[in-house]
Amino acid sequence: MSEIRVSLPDGSVKTYPAGVTARQVLASWREDLVPSAVAVRFGGNALDLSRSLHEDGALEVIGIASREGLGILRHSISHVMAQAVQDSFQGVQVSIGPSIEDGFYYDFDYAETFTPEDLAKVEARMAEIVRSDKSFERREISREEAITLFQKKGENYKVELIQDLPPDVKTVSLYSQGDYVDLCRGPHIPSTGMIGAFKLLNVAGAYWRGDEHNKMLQRIYGTGFATQEELDEHLRVLEEARKRDHRRLGRELDLFQVNEEAGAGLAIFHPKGMLLRTIIEDWERKEHLKRGYDMVMGPQILKADLWRRSGHFDHYRENMYFTEVENQLYGIKPMNCLAHMLIYKSKVRSYRDLPLRYFELGTVHRHEKAGVLHGLMRVRQFTQDDAHILCTPEQLNSEIRDIADFVAYAMKIFGFDYEVELSTRPADSIGSDADWEMATNALEQALKDNRMTYDVNPGDGAFYGPKIDFKLKDALKRKWQCATIQCDFTLPDRFDLTYVGPDGERHRPVMLHRVILGAIERFMGVLIEHYAGAFPVWLSPVQAVIQTVTDKQIPFGEEVFRRLVEADIRVEKDFRNEKLGYKVREAQSQKIPFMLVIGDREVEGRKVSPRQRDGKNLGPMDVDAFIGQVKDLCARYQ
RNA sequence: GCCGAUGUAGCUCAGCUGGUAGAGCAGGCGAUUCGUAAUCGCCAGGUCAGGAGUUCGAAUCUCCUCAUCGGCUCCA
Known part of the structure; x- marks a missing residue:
């Protein structure tokens, strides 16, 4: 009877008669592991415990506790x-x-x-x-x-x-x-x-x-x-x-609504939601200017012929809205690139001008199928923090790397982890094989140069080029597509974009489409769920609320309010004739970072006693000291 | 778009087999002037998603439309 040699996880090697079952091997080695073993891995294959083993190999136990x-x-x-x-x-x-x-x-x-x-x-x-x-x-x-x-x-x-x-x-x-x-x-x-x-x-x-x-x-x-x-x-x-669902929190915190009467997939931002959005957008503008982007803005509708030229008419039409004006067909933009093309074409470009980075908080409309709409995560009108970078082929690598760095920075600022995926050519696409290969290689090389780990998603690219997707991970480990970098050799061609090189000849620039946060709407949805509505101080629509204990303290409350407003702190007052506990409870459920309780003690000492959202009381302090604390908490974001 | 479920007051939800719509919270008014998660009383609030039908009678049954939810397909 032949025998087989099985190496076990502790490094030992034992000999068994051929045909021995995995369970028998396991029992002879570690009887105690048998009850919790669901299967084994033998010679690279996952096998039932009852399977017979007929050749030499290494055996690992697959316990019920393992993934x-x-x-x-x-x-x-x-x-x-x-x-x-x-x-x-x-x-x-x-x-x-x-x-x-x-x-x-x-x-x-x-x-x-x-x-x-x-x-x-x-x-x-x-x-x-x-x-x-x-x-x-x-x-x-x-x-x-x-x-x-x-x-x-x-x-x-x-x-x-x-x-x-x-x-x-x-x-x-x-x-x-x-x-x-x-x-x-x-x-x-x-x-x-x-x-x-x-x-x-x-x-x-x-x-x-x-x-x-x-x-x-x-x-x-x-x-x-x-x-x-x-x-x-x-x-x-x-x-x-379920409790963190942004649709629920959006209502509870009075941030936004999606209204049946207005239309499916169309978000309506309430004052606090718009404030949050504005804070994010202000951050975006500042960071883009810092990184050498130019702010631009295109129109909401462009003639259909232009969409024909770009390829959207043939490849994206079913997602687009159209409208007719004076017998001319116009397409409502589903992407922002077209106007940016026209800006580039508005004059002769030299290689010395490149790279050109056009940034637009561009609002687009896409006819998403009814069944996919979901709160702010999937809507029919949304605003992208979109940019199109036009550069020489030589500049491509460093541009992609800079964008990847930008994404990494943004994710850190907003508190997210993320994963990276490279998506390659899909079935329905335009452009030559050579261009696709060059573009895909450029993206991959930049990822390697930045030493980023990534997965490949075959056939998942855009119709005009391959892309790098950044999947952000929220507090509950759910993944969301936000940032993406898409390489495009096609659009510059279709619009006949050129630049004059050092040789005096005209050359074709290459283009990158990219977003950092992606769609502001979706990003806000993700932010809301990530923080369960308890935003960091710099993002909180309301950073502090002043609460008087009784009517007596209102005059000092008003004074504190004025000083905070002057210091650009987003503050509300709650001077209602209610018990303090009631006011605290309400501010707590509104997830406001600081409550400033003002009673006789505070009036007397001309101080405030901040209570943090987590329940911690910071004790009495001067108004300026509180202002300083809030400023410190926001400093790295502004 | 597809499959299924759901749609009652601002919100969360009751409303049995068809018989004239109810609670809590929120809101308004009044009382209370109070120290860190709910003070008390009174009041108001609904074309029961919209439309058509069956019926003496429809929130309740049928059909259509819209919207939402869970997925699928698609995607920022």
């Missing part, structure tokens, strides 16, 4: 859910059911609609399956057998999946728990009893294979954990996210 182990657990729960759904309802076809970031889903084809009550029923059946502790059994059968099997079961989606496998795949694996069988690559947890806690969350539509031309299936989302405590914690985070 990978949790994914396997959730994938197994999705199988249990599929079984429960088929046990509970007649005529349901299954399709696919993977684990995802925070849980799992399974897509079903079913004539009826699943209701929340149905989910409760499914959960109950799932609990039974978990209690019965059925083991997951794996077996391999030929592709033909599998097709016959699933055809017999009426599982047309599974049949399609198998038929679409590459021709060299001869066998497929099946997993069963009890009498339920599913096509699956695996691995799975040893048995259903290992499922500690799960919950089905919601039902949603999803196209078969993610293609909008295909049938819409019903997707049931759920999540699961090794323990109930972890599930509870996860549900608590979901609740926290």
Whole structure:
């Protein structure tokens, strides 16, 4: 009988008879790890504990607490859910059911609609399956057998999946728990009893294979954990996210509204929201001027011919609004680049003029599909902190690097982490292969020169060029697309932009489109959720509120108010005839950074006693001392 | 755009199988002058998203439109 050599995580190497199961190996090494092991990694592949090993290799344990182990657990729960759904309802076809970031889903084809009550029923059946502790059994059968099997079961989606496998795949694996069988690559947890806690969350539509031309299936989302405590914690985070929802805070803090009567996807900024926005925009203008950008502004509508010339008419028309003026078709701008092209073309440019950096807080309109609109995050009118940089090919690298630095600085100022992605040529695009390659290389090289880590997103570029996307991460670890740098060799060509080089000849400049915060609306939405409405002092629409204890202190309150206003502090007064506790509570729920309580003691000493948003009382101090503190807190941002 | 759910006072929500709309908070008025997360009383407030239909009668049933929510597809 042949033997195999297995190296274990502690570095030791042991010999086993060929065909030994992963569980046996694990048990012989660390018996105590077996109960919490969901699978192993052997020779680079994740395998079930029940799998037999036939060759030498290194074995790692995949514990239920690890990220990978949790994914396997959730994938197994999705199988249990599929079984429960088929046990509970007649005529349901299954399709696919993977684990995802925070849980799992399974897509079903079913004539009826699943209701929340149905989910409760499914959960109950799932609990039974978990209690019965059925083991997951794996077996391999030929592709033909599998097709016959699933055809017999009426599982047309599974049949399609198998038929679409590459021709060299001869066998497929099946997993069963009890009498339920599913096509699956695996691995799975040893048995259903290992499922500690799960919950089905919601039902949603999803196209078969993610293609909008295909049938819409019903997707049931759920999540699961090794323990109930972890599930509870996860549900608590979901609740926290709900409380931070910018749509809710936008109303509670009186920042903005989206009004049905005005139109879907159109944000209306209230005074405090507009103040916040203005603070952000002022910061932008200052930072751009500092970095050698010129502020410009283009019109809201431009003739359709210009959009034809730029390629937008052919590639972006369904997202654009048009209007007719005196028999002329005009396109409402969905991007800001066109006017910037015309500014460049307004005179002959020398290589000495380059780079030219045109910056515009440009308001654009895009006809987004009704179903994608979402508070401030996805709207139909928004303002980008947009710039177009025209430079020589030689300057491209340093321009991209400067922008990446600018983004890094902005993210630090606003308190975000971020990830970087490089997106390459999409199917529907314009321009030559050579240009695309050059542009993609330029972006990639700059990322490397700046020593930034990044992922590649194939086919995700804009129609006119590749791009670098910066995905910002908020306090709840959710990612948002904000900054982007897009390389464009096409538009300068289409508009015949030139500059005179040192050789006296005309040359074609290259262009970068870029945004730093992206859309101001979305960025504000992200900011609101990131800070849960409790903005840092420099961003707070109201930085301090003055609260009198009784009417007696109003005259001094007015004096303090005047002094703060003169010192450019954004201050409100609350001199209402209410108890102090009431005023404090209200200011607290408005998340105002400082409350200045004024009672007899303060009037007497001509002082203020600031109470911070976190409840900490700073004790009595002179008004100037308080002004100084606020100024210090804002200093690095102004 | 697609699938599903939802739409009642400024906000959060009650309103059973069709029988003339209710609470808390917010708002107004009055009382209270009070020290760090809710003082008390009174008052006002709704074409039940909009439209059409069924019915003696519709917030409630049906259809259409709009909007919102959860996803999918798309995206700053």
